[in-house]
Structures are given as C-alpha cells and as structure tokens.
Amino acid sequence: MAKVTGAEPIFIDADFKSTVPGGPIGGQTRVSLRNEHMQYIITWYGLCAATSFLWYRKFIQKIPL
Secondary structure, eight states, rough: OOOTTOOOOOOOOOOOSSSSTOOOSSSSOOOOOOOHHHHHHHHHHHHHHHHHHHHIIIIIIIOOO
16 A cells, blocks of 8 residues: 555554553564465355355255255
8 A cells, every 4th residue: 555655664653661660661562464365365265166156056956955
C-alpha cells in the first residue's frame, strides 16, 4: 500500500519512561509478521473444491447425499 499511496513504510512505537517504580519498560515491542499465505491458499481452495464437488453431486448428478 505504501508504494501505491507514495507513503513511507513505517511503524510507530511509543517510547515512554515508566512512571511507576518497577513498572513496564517502553520500547520493548517486537514486530514479527507471519507469512502464512500458502496455508490460506490451501484452506480456501480446499473449501472451494469440497463445496464445488458437493454442489455438483447435488444439482448436476441429482444423487442424494
């Protein structure tokens, strides 16, 4: 999306000092984006194939399920 809009690809992380003694420390964010595209492809195409098969058997072959 950054290329399309001409924006810079950035991530903003708030870095505030803790006001509570022993409280949370700012700036500890770790960003790790998972790449699960293949899993999504297999899931959705598998669901599409199963639905298409059942639809074909029900409406084209007229075989009761």
